[in-house]
Each structure stands twice: as structure tokens, then as C-alpha cells.
Amino acid sequence: MSPIDALDSNRLYTRTDQALIASINTQVDEQVSFIDCHQRAAAGLQFGMAMPGHGYNIFALGQSGSGMLDAVRQMVVRDAEAKPTPNDLCYVNNFQKPEQPVLLSLAPGQGLQFKQNVDQLIEDLRSIIPAAFDSEDYQAKLGELEHEIGSRQADALEGLGKEAQQRGIGMMQTPGGYGFAPLNKKGEVISPEDYNRLPEKEQNDIQESIGALQEKLKKTLRQFPQWHKELRDQVKQLNSETARIAVNNSVSSLKDKYQACDSVRQYLDEVERDVIDNFDDFRPTGDSNPLLQLQNGGRQSLQRFAVNVLVDQTGKTCAPVVHESLPTHGNLIGCIEHTAQMGTLTTNFTLIKAGALHRANGGYLLLDARQLLMQPLAYDSLKRALQENELRIESLESRFGLISTVSLEPQAAPLDIKVVLVGDRRLYYLLSAYDPEFPDLFKVTADFDDDVERNDANRAMLINTIEKLIRKENLLPFDVSGLARVIDQTSRIAGDAEKITTRMRNIGELVRESSHWAASNARQTVTASDVQQAIDQQQFRADRIRERMHEQFANGVVLIDTDGECIGQVNGLSVLQLGTLSFGQPARITATVRLGSGNVVDIERETELGGPIHSKGVLILSSFLGARYAQDHPLSISASLVFEQSYGGVEGDSASMAELCALLSVLSQVPIQQRFAMTGSVNQRGQMQAIGGVNEKIEGFFDVCRARGEVNGQAVIIPAANVRHLMLRDDVVQHAEQGLFKVFAVEHVDEALELLTGIEAGQPDANNLYPADSVNGRVQARLRELAEARARFASRVQGNDRVQSNEQPG
Amino acid sequence: MNSQDKTASQASVLIVVDTAAPLQPLFEQALATARRLDLQVQALLVEDHNLVRLAELPFATEVDRYSGVARRIERGQIDRAMRRQTQRAQAMLADLARQHSVSVAATTVRGQYLSEALAAALKANIAFLYRQGYRRLQGSGSRAALVAAAAPVWLYFDGSADAEKALQFGLQLCGANHSALKLIIPAATDKRFAALRQQAEALIHAASADHVLNESVQLKRRQQLPRLLREEPQSLLILARNSKLVANPQARNTLDEITGPVVLVS
Known part of the structure; x- marks a missing residue:
């Protein structure tokens, strides 16, 4: 075997060619994003965003700190810009069932305008209605009605009085009603003595007459309640008519304004009806006692005409992109707040608060999967909303059945949203394995690479990202050597000379700290030595344990x-x-x-x-x-x-x-x-x-x-x-x-x-x-x-065994 | 203060009410008038003795106003009710007098309302009279009208010098209250009516109060008066104390039928 040579030193570290960096245009290109390096993830996101239908939500998975959220947000924002702005959402009172507030959907930006219009309408009615009821016309009509009933009663009683007078009997008002008594020639009630002096027959006649008159009086009085009821009905009708005339003009002009929106017109009809039925709420009560005002509702009674603008799209020109960093149940699906009033907690539809799902409806909602799973019931609520394609606000307390007080059941909002969960791979696989509903609701994955090829294109994109960061955070500019050193370090972080890490957190920290050290070194640009200093300092700060362990090697403990x-x-x-x-x-x-x-x-x-x-x-x-x-x-x-x-x-x-x-x-x-x-x-x-x-x-x-x-x-x-x-x-x-x-x-x-x-x-x-x-x-x-040796040992052992068995007595 | 005012300040305003019906707006009108004319105020609260007599009769019963049920009434019961009503009227009057910064001397008598009222009116320059009739005021609208004192003022104008005085007072009252003035002119013939109207209008014109006059109604028979007034129950009737309607005992029945507020001017 031929002897093996040690690796050449240039194979121990792959340096970025500074000439190559110099040739790269370092001008920031806003259109270029680091996510473009992650072709698979980008394709997943593109597909998920374009794919209509139930459950095509996206799970962006990758390594923590790889800047996934920013990358996803950048891409989603780009897509959202081409989509229309969703409608404004408002909650208004349900006049039939106040515990079930009604949801109105208005064209973008019209919610706030509608609220102002309705507020103005109510303010106007607060002066128009009292004016209508104080008008001469109304007072005259009311007086006429009252006079009529008064005259009817008086005529009936006076008629009876005259009849009595003809019989020599006076009819007079007693503290509790009416009484009859015989009169003398002066027109006064005769005294008991004079009465007793009258012949018995005359006394009997008087009593008989009085008896008959009392019967007539009873009959007459029995008619009074009916007449009063008639009067009340007539007054009610007059009031309704007066209120209707007062309200009609104001409401009609508002209805014309929102002619295109049926639900708003319908709501305004309800408002009109309610105002006419309860016109008294618009008239001054005269209650100066604040407790009484509170008890009677006071101005609060007009709160039922308020418009709670849940989602206001004023000034927006495209679909929303919302990132909820704290996705609690309430922050996600909205909540119903309460106020303390006279020692009790009360609520109404104006206390309904929007959640991130409301704000992102019609667009995109970005959530950190880990944060979502850490919040009680938040994941469950999100799934329910996505499954039902509607957003129903329900408090945690009522879901757990912890409170039994009457609360609200606001009308559910139709949900049209793409949710993008961002999390690490382990979470994705755990959810896939243990939650059977998860794959149905998050059908699309955007899988981010931990590192990407160290080629020219990716180098250029990395430099573009660094330059964006420098500009955004007003850092010192990097020279070619500085950029090259950063790129080298990204390969070191990736643990591969032929790769660049995508951990944007580490890259960002390195760039910021390099800029800091360059400034400390009184330099105008960041050089390779500044980057190296940043790396060394990072290492030094975290190095205590390593040093102690190496000390033990040095002093022979290990x-x-x-x-x-x-x-x-x-x-x-x-x-x-x-x-x-x-x-x-x-x-x-x-x-x-x-x-x-x-x-x-x-x-x-x-x-x-x-x-x-x-x-x-x-x-x-x-x-x-x-x-x-x-x-x-x-x-x-x-x-x-x-x-x-x-x-x-x-x-x-x-x-x-x-x-x-x-x-x-x-x-x-x-x-x-x-x-x-x-x-x-x-x-x-x-x-x-x-x-x-x-x-x-x-x-x-x-x-x-x-x-x-x-x-x-x-x-x-x-x-x-x-x-x-x-x-x-x-x-x-x-x-x-x-x-x-x-x-x-x-x-x-x-x-x-x-x-x-x-x-x-x-x-x-x-x-x-x-x-x-x-x-x-x-x-x-x-x-x-x-x-x-083993064989010899085995045979020796076997031999010993045989001798022992032969020696045994037969 | 001129000499006329000085004369007026020695005179007085009289309020005579049936204790069963203390009417706050009437009190207010009277007190405001007294204050405006710097007159003293005397109040006569009349408890109807006919009620006492009724309660003493062996068959004394009353029919309940609301339920129509007949029940016995007794003297003690009537006395207690009258005492309560009188106290209420006195308290109301004292309270309003304080508000108007006017001192009031109140007296309570038991007797027949009209006789007591007319007897007392002889001693006063202006007498505000009111007693409860069968016509109970309905609703808040009527009360509001009286409180605002914007209700029309009827003036009984028979062309006498006293009637002219009453007209002057009526014009002052209408001016202060922004009320409309309606003339009731007792005249058997149209010609007489026209003449009296012309006379009244000349006086009104002289007082630069043409805008106050609303209408003039011819009263051919005095018996028509109660019915005419009944048409506007919130209204106030002003008439001269020496007019035939008050002075003529035969006309008393007509006056007795008037159950709205009345002002006698001397």
C-alpha cells in the first residue's frame, strides 16, 4: 500500500475568492430574496399560495434561526400585493337577539365611515327627536287627544252631576272618588240633622235616587280604563308617527348611501324600527343622579346603536399579511372583553375584539408553530376555524364551562385565509404523526434547507441579504475581504466547505458584531479582521468550559x-x-x-x-x-x-x-x-x-x-x-x-x-x-x-470431565 | 317706582284654591305676577265643608275613582284627607314662594268654595282662583303647557272700565308669558260684538300688543262660556271682578261651572 500523504493546507480551508466577490454587484436588489436559495421551499410556498381549496395551508419547516419567518413573510407579502383588499368587518347590535351580535361586511375602508355615519345619525336623532316631540304640532295633537279623553270623562261626570242636580242631589269629589248627597235650597249639602228631620219617605226617595246615581256612576267609571287605554294607544300611535317622521329622513339618506349593501340596509331598517319603538331613549330623562342614570341605562342605552369596527382596512391596498407573535386563543380568534359595572362584570357587542384571524382574513396569517402549540387551546381553535371555514368568537372560560353568566354569541365571520405555520422539522413530523387532522389542514410543506450550495448565485444572494441588513440597521459597510470572510464563516457554520448555512440568525449576528468591532477599531468599513474579531469574541465569550477542560488535559488531570x-x-x-x-x-x-x-x-x-x-x-x-x-x-x-x-x-x-x-x-x-x-x-x-x-x-x-x-x-x-x-x-x-x-x-x-x-x-x-x-x-x-489455546483448554476441560465421570461408582 | 306702582304695592294678589286641587302652575303664575307688580300675596285655602256634611250623613258613601267600588266614608276619614291636602298645598305654596322670593300669608277656611273665593276677592286687586272640576288634567303635555305659562289667556271683555283694566292686566300677563290672548266678548248681536271688539283692539293697539291678540269669540249666551273654556283646559280666564258674570248672583251658576283657573281683576 502506497504511503498516505497529509492533506495539503489549501484543502483544510476553502477560501472565498475576493476577486469573485468584487465582481458581484453589491447594490441591494429588493427583488432578490434569500428565500430564492431555497427552491424547494419557495416552490412549496408558491403552490400553497396559489392553490385554492380547503386545507391548502402551509407548514414552513426548517432549522430554527434560519430566518424562515422573514423569508416566508417576504414571499407572502409579494403575493399579497397582487390580491384585493378584503372587506371591513363590523359588529352591530342584533335588535331581535341582543346576545347574538350581527356581523356586517363593508367595502374596504367603509367600516369606519359607516361607524361615523351611524354615530352622527344617533347624535342628530338626539336633537331631532326631542325637537319633534317638543314641536307645537305634536303638543297640539297630544293636547287634543288628552283633551278629548278629558272631555269625555268630564262630560260623562258632568252629565251625571247635572242629572243628580235635577233630583236635588249634589255630586262631589271626595278624596278617593265621588259621592252623592242631598242639597238644600242654597245648593249646600244638607246637614245630618236636617236630613233626619225629613219624612221617611223622602229619605227613602233620596237614598233610592243616590243608589241609582251610584250605579250609573259605577257604570261610567268602568268605562274610563277603556278610554284611557284608547288614549294610550292613540298617543302611542302619535308618538310612533312623530318619531317615524323625525327618523325617516335621516335614516333614508343613510340607506341610500349604502344602497349596494343589503345587510347594511337591513341593519338600518332595524335601527329605524328600534328608534321609533324606543324614541323616549332620545329624550332627556332629567335624571341628575348618576346612579339613577346608570340604573336607567342613561346614555348607555344608546350604545346599542354603536358600530364596533372589528377590522378596518382603511388605507390598505392589498390583502393583509399578519404575523401574530403571541398566538393565544384570544389573540387568535378574538375575544369578548368585560367591564365592571356596579360590582358585576358585563359585556356587550362593542367589547368584541378582533383576533389575528379576523385581521388576516382575506390574506395570510403567519404563526410560529411552537408558540401556537404552547398556548392553551390556540391550536385547537385555529383548527376548528379552518375546518369550519368560519370564525366564531368564544371565550376560553365558556369553552371550559368555567363561567355560567350570560355572554355573547357573535355571528361567525366567514373565513378565507391562508395560514402559514413556521416551525422546526421535529414539530412538523410530530404533528403529522400524532394529529390526524393536521395533514388535512396543512397539506402543503415549504421545506427550507439548512444549507445551500456555495455557488456564485447563492453567494450573490447572501451578499445581497447582508447588504440589506447593513442598510436596514445602518451598519458599517463591508469591504470585499469582510464579505469573503463572512461567506467563509457561513460554510464553517454549515460544517461543509461547499455549502453556505441558511441560519440567518447566526449570519445576522456575525454581520452586526463585525460592524461593531470595526467601529471600535475606528474603521469606516468592515474588513476580514473585524469579522475574525467578531468570531473570536463570540468564541471567547462562550469558551469558559472548553478552556477549563483543555486545562485539565494540560495539567495532566485528564x-x-x-x-x-x-x-x-x-x-x-x-x-x-x-x-x-x-x-x-x-x-x-x-x-x-x-x-x-x-x-x-x-x-x-x-x-x-x-x-x-x-x-x-x-x-x-x-x-x-x-x-x-x-x-x-x-x-x-x-x-x-x-x-x-x-x-x-x-x-x-x-x-x-x-x-x-x-x-x-x-x-x-x-x-x-x-x-x-x-x-x-x-x-x-x-x-x-x-x-x-x-x-x-x-x-x-x-x-x-x-x-x-x-x-x-x-x-x-x-x-x-x-x-x-x-x-x-x-x-x-x-x-x-x-x-x-x-x-x-x-x-x-x-x-x-x-x-x-x-x-x-x-x-x-x-x-x-x-x-x-x-x-x-x-x-x-x-x-x-x-x-x-481455547481448543486446548476446551479439550483439557473435557478430559477432566471424562476422568471425573469414569471415577464415579457404577 | 312711579305713583301707580306705589298704589299697586299697597294692593295684593289673592290666591284661592280648593285644597283638594292645589295647582302648582297657578301658584307660580300668581307669585310671578305679584313679584312683577310688586304686590303682596295672600292665599286662601278652602276646604269644602260639603264634604264634611256628606261624611256625616247616615248613608255616606263614595264610589272609588278607579275601581268604581262604593264604600262607606266617615267624618274622621274626610278630616284626615282634608288635613293632608291642606298641608300639601301649604308646603307647595311655601316652597314656591321661596323660589320666587315672595312672602305669602296663607289662611285656611272651611266653607263653600265659590262663596269664600268671591268674598275674599273683594279685598284683592287680582285674584287667582282654581278648584278641581271633573276635568282632571291628562298627561305631561298639559302640565308642561301650564308650567311654561304659554297656554292661551281668555279675556272676558264686556266693554266696561273694569274690563279695560282687566284687558291691560291680560296684556301684561301675555307679554310676560308669551301667551296668546283670546277675547270673549259677550254680545247678543253682531253689531254689539263688532263694537266691543273694535274697542278692545284699539286698547290693544295702543299698548302696542297687536301681535298678542289671537282671536275674538262672540258669546251670545253666558251659559256657553264653560263649554268654550273646556275646549282649552289649560287656558286661563281673566275677567273683571265687577263684571256681570261675577257680580250678578244669577250668573253665579255659570261661574260655578268654570273649573279651570280664573283671574279676577279689580
Whole structure:
């Protein structure tokens, strides 16, 4: 096998060509959006927005912090601009059923105008109606009616009075009614003495006459209530007619104005009817006591004519795009507020408040899926609205049945909306798996890439996005070197030299902080060094734990060798993720072997510190051992593998190649050079497979080497498939350029073994035998020895068993 | 203050009401007039003694105004009711007098209303009379009209010097109240009516009050008067105290039938 060369330093970091950046037009193009990089997501959004029909709502999924919301908003706004402005929505009183307010839909911008018109109408009626009822005409008619009834009563009573007088009897008003008494010649009631002096017959005649007159009086009085009722009816009719004439003109002109809108005309008819029926509400009550006014309704009684403009589209020229950042149940579907009045909570249709669904009706509503799911019943309410295609305002309390007081049931608003949920992939898949209604309501996905190709077009779009940010936030301009460094860093964040990350949050932070450091450095433009300073400072701020851990390597608390050689011991590499910080560090992996039945014990797994993927890697290497070296005899070893001084969980199979090499070292008794660290997973054929976090791992080993002393000759072995991911730190690259630090890319375990041991790995002959002095040959020989030893041991044990059984008495 | 005013200030305004029917608008009119003319006010509250006699009769009963049910009435009951009515009238009068800043001396008598009223009126320059008839005022509109004092004023003009005085007073009252003046002219013939009307109109014209005169009605028979007044129950009748209608005992029946507010001017 030909010796493997270390990677050239230019393969450790792919620099952006500054000349290429200089050729890109850095003028901001508003039409270009970073979402254009996400072709799949853009296509999904386009489709979802254009596709009519129930359930074609959109779930935009991608990595958190990738600027999905902004990208979606930009695209949705672009689409909304071509759509018509939806109608204004107003709630008005339902005069038949006040607990069910009526929804009016008016042309855009007319809601507020309608409210003003109705307010003006009511204000006008407050002066017109009292004027009509104070008018001479009305008073004369009313007086006539009252006079008529008065005359009828008086005529009847006077008639009776005259009849009585003709019989010598006076009719007079008593405190409670009327009484009859005989009169003397002077016209006065006779005294009791005079009466008693009258002959009995005369007395009887008088009493008889009075009796007859009383009967007539009773008959007459019984007619009075009927006459009063007639009067009341006539007055009522007069009042209605007066009010109708007063109201008609004002309402008619308003009806003409809203002739095109049937529902408004219908509402105005109701208003007219109600005003006529309750004209007294428009007349001054004279209640000066505020409590009495409150009790009687006061001015509040006219509140029933108010117009609650729920959605006002005044000044809007296109469909709305609403982003509700706090999608609570109430913020989403609206709510009915209450006011405290005389110690009780009351409500009415003017206290109905619009939700985001109302405001976005006819357009788009953007919601953060996580926020939505975190709010009680919000997701459920959203689904119900989308399922029923209508928006019904219902309070949480009443949904839970927590309150039993009378509340409102506002008329539902027809819903025509596209909802775009923005969330991470896990949420999308969880909802898809566990909510059977979800796929019916969110049929369209807009899947955002975590990273995109690092090609010219995407570079240009990224630069355009950076320039927009600079302009929007008034940051310092970036020179070519600064832009190039930002692009390089986006590849580093992506963990791939051929990709650009789409995490706009990280890019934005880097651009802002670079501008800050440039300003601190009294520079007018942001250069590569400012960007580097921003990166270093970010690293420094979050670096406390990494430094402490590397200190432990340096002072020998955590044992690691970075020079010399050792049998059965290799430097593996791991990545630690702590919040937003991730960094690599070496870990000593050791292996021991003894006679056994082919078990490779993963101590991490046995102690439940190893995850399933790590255990899988160990099982694969066991399988590799058997398949490669022990095809004609049993694998007669019992091996143990351990991550030394690892007290936390170990997951992933990126150390499986290192573990294999440690095992082969102990089997072959060939020492491994400790200046190497390695990472990579292995398959059953011994091939090296790609792993994650390659940059962090290399830099981790580099940092530990540096912390322990001079970096001189240390190297890292990585899978060849990971070379494209290399975007190493500048100091690492510089050491590589000077030949002080090396990175080797290997494809097979044999290549790794040769690098680690400096001895040829060896190729098998036709009989599958490896050269005796090769690493593989030594492994093969050792395994054969162990197998034979196992066989000898087994026969000795069997022999002992036989002797023991022969010695038993028959 | 001129000499005429001085004379007036020694004179007085009399209010005579049946305690069963204290009428606030009438009180107000009288008090306003007294204040305007700087006259003293005396009030005579008349309790109808006929009611007492009725209650003393062995078969005394009353028919309830609302239910039409007949029930016995007793003297004590009538006395208590009268006392309440009198107290109410006195309180109302005192209250209004305070509002109008006019002092009022009130007296209560028990007797026959018309006799008491006419007897008392002899001592006063202007007498405001009112007693409850069968015609009870209906609704708030009527009351409002009287309170506003914009109700028409009927003036009984028979051409006498006293009638001319009464006309002068009527014109003042109409001017103060913005009321319309309607003349009732007792005249058996059209010719007489025309002459009296001309006389009245000349006086009105001289007082520059042409706009106040609304209409003139010929009264051929005095018995027609109550019916005529009944047409406008809120109206006020002004007549000279010495007119035949008051002075002639035979005409008293007609006066007795008038149940609206009446002002006698001497």
C-alpha cells in the first residue's frame, strides 16, 4: 500500500475568492430574496399560495434561526400585493337577539365611515327627536287627544252631576272618588240633622235616587280604563308617527348611501324600527343622579346603536399579511372583553375584539408553530376555524364551562385565509404523526434547507441579504475581504466547505458584531479582521468550559498522550455540545484482550454510558474482526473497550474506527503512535465512513496539543469523505502550512493502521493469509493462537470431565 | 317706582284654591305676577265643608275613582284627607314662594268654595282662583303647557272700565308669558260684538300688543262660556271682578261651572 500523504493546507480551508466577490454587484436588489436559495421551499410556498381549496395551508419547516419567518413573510407579502383588499368587518347590535351580535361586511375602508355615519345619525336623532316631540304640532295633537279623553270623562261626570242636580242631589269629589248627597235650597249639602228631620219617605226617595246615581256612576267609571287605554294607544300611535317622521329622513339618506349593501340596509331598517319603538331613549330623562342614570341605562342605552369596527382596512391596498407573535386563543380568534359595572362584570357587542384571524382574513396569517402549540387551546381553535371555514368568537372560560353568566354569541365571520405555520422539522413530523387532522389542514410543506450550495448565485444572494441588513440597521459597510470572510464563516457554520448555512440568525449576528468591532477599531468599513474579531469574541465569550477542560488535559488531570507510542491505546475525538457552543476534544481509548468466546465488551454500554449508536459501532467492529481474521476458527477473544476518564454519556459511532485500531494494536502487540488522533466510523468491511463535527474535532486535538506544549508533528486521521467539510481555523491551517500539524484522510482501516503504527498493514494472499510481519498478519496469528489455546483448554476441560465421570461408582 | 306702582304695592294678589286641587302652575303664575307688580300675596285655602256634611250623613258613601267600588266614608276619614291636602298645598305654596322670593300669608277656611273665593276677592286687586272640576288634567303635555305659562289667556271683555283694566292686566300677563290672548266678548248681536271688539283692539293697539291678540269669540249666551273654556283646559280666564258674570248672583251658576283657573281683576 502506497504511503498516505497529509492533506495539503489549501484543502483544510476553502477560501472565498475576493476577486469573485468584487465582481458581484453589491447594490441591494429588493427583488432578490434569500428565500430564492431555497427552491424547494419557495416552490412549496408558491403552490400553497396559489392553490385554492380547503386545507391548502402551509407548514414552513426548517432549522430554527434560519430566518424562515422573514423569508416566508417576504414571499407572502409579494403575493399579497397582487390580491384585493378584503372587506371591513363590523359588529352591530342584533335588535331581535341582543346576545347574538350581527356581523356586517363593508367595502374596504367603509367600516369606519359607516361607524361615523351611524354615530352622527344617533347624535342628530338626539336633537331631532326631542325637537319633534317638543314641536307645537305634536303638543297640539297630544293636547287634543288628552283633551278629548278629558272631555269625555268630564262630560260623562258632568252629565251625571247635572242629572243628580235635577233630583236635588249634589255630586262631589271626595278624596278617593265621588259621592252623592242631598242639597238644600242654597245648593249646600244638607246637614245630618236636617236630613233626619225629613219624612221617611223622602229619605227613602233620596237614598233610592243616590243608589241609582251610584250605579250609573259605577257604570261610567268602568268605562274610563277603556278610554284611557284608547288614549294610550292613540298617543302611542302619535308618538310612533312623530318619531317615524323625525327618523325617516335621516335614516333614508343613510340607506341610500349604502344602497349596494343589503345587510347594511337591513341593519338600518332595524335601527329605524328600534328608534321609533324606543324614541323616549332620545329624550332627556332629567335624571341628575348618576346612579339613577346608570340604573336607567342613561346614555348607555344608546350604545346599542354603536358600530364596533372589528377590522378596518382603511388605507390598505392589498390583502393583509399578519404575523401574530403571541398566538393565544384570544389573540387568535378574538375575544369578548368585560367591564365592571356596579360590582358585576358585563359585556356587550362593542367589547368584541378582533383576533389575528379576523385581521388576516382575506390574506395570510403567519404563526410560529411552537408558540401556537404552547398556548392553551390556540391550536385547537385555529383548527376548528379552518375546518369550519368560519370564525366564531368564544371565550376560553365558556369553552371550559368555567363561567355560567350570560355572554355573547357573535355571528361567525366567514373565513378565507391562508395560514402559514413556521416551525422546526421535529414539530412538523410530530404533528403529522400524532394529529390526524393536521395533514388535512396543512397539506402543503415549504421545506427550507439548512444549507445551500456555495455557488456564485447563492453567494450573490447572501451578499445581497447582508447588504440589506447593513442598510436596514445602518451598519458599517463591508469591504470585499469582510464579505469573503463572512461567506467563509457561513460554510464553517454549515460544517461543509461547499455549502453556505441558511441560519440567518447566526449570519445576522456575525454581520452586526463585525460592524461593531470595526467601529471600535475606528474603521469606516468592515474588513476580514473585524469579522475574525467578531468570531473570536463570540468564541471567547462562550469558551469558559472548553478552556477549563483543555486545562485539565494540560495539567495532566485528564490523561492524554500526544507523543510516544503505546499498545492498545489511541486518541479518539469527540464533540461536546453545550448550548450554542460545540467544541472537540481528544479522548483516550484503550483496549484489552484475553482468551474468550468472541465477545467484545463495550464498557460504555455495560455502564449505560454509551448510546445505542455507539454500541452499534462496537458490534460492527466485532463483526469485522471475525469476518476478516477468524473465518476458519472461532474468534476466541474477550476484548474490552473503554473511553478513559469519560464520565458522561458517549453517543455516536465516530470513534468506532479508533476503537478498532486500539483493538488491532493490542491483538498485534504493535504500538500506536500517540501523536495521532483519529475519528471516523467503520463498517464491516473496514471502510472508513464520514462523521460529523470534523472541524471541531481537529481543532480540539490541535488545542489540546498546543495546551500541552509545542505543536510539532501531531496529526489527525479523518475519513476521506469528510475532506469536503474542512473549514479549519486559521491557526490550524497555518500550522499545517508549516508542516507542524497534519490532517490525513483515509478510506480504510488498513490505511489508518499504517499511519498509526508505521508498519505495513498487509494484504491477504490467496489463502487469506496476511504477511507475518504485517499488522494484519500479527493480528491473524494472535487470533489463531488464541483459538488454539481455547481448543486446548476446551479439550483439557473435557478430559477432566471424562476422568471425573469414569471415577464415579457404577 | 312711579305713583301707580306705589298704589299697586299697597294692593295684593289673592290666591284661592280648593285644597283638594292645589295647582302648582297657578301658584307660580300668581307669585310671578305679584313679584312683577310688586304686590303682596295672600292665599286662601278652602276646604269644602260639603264634604264634611256628606261624611256625616247616615248613608255616606263614595264610589272609588278607579275601581268604581262604593264604600262607606266617615267624618274622621274626610278630616284626615282634608288635613293632608291642606298641608300639601301649604308646603307647595311655601316652597314656591321661596323660589320666587315672595312672602305669602296663607289662611285656611272651611266653607263653600265659590262663596269664600268671591268674598275674599273683594279685598284683592287680582285674584287667582282654581278648584278641581271633573276635568282632571291628562298627561305631561298639559302640565308642561301650564308650567311654561304659554297656554292661551281668555279675556272676558264686556266693554266696561273694569274690563279695560282687566284687558291691560291680560296684556301684561301675555307679554310676560308669551301667551296668546283670546277675547270673549259677550254680545247678543253682531253689531254689539263688532263694537266691543273694535274697542278692545284699539286698547290693544295702543299698548302696542297687536301681535298678542289671537282671536275674538262672540258669546251670545253666558251659559256657553264653560263649554268654550273646556275646549282649552289649560287656558286661563281673566275677567273683571265687577263684571256681570261675577257680580250678578244669577250668573253665579255659570261661574260655578268654570273649573279651570280664573283671574279676577279689580
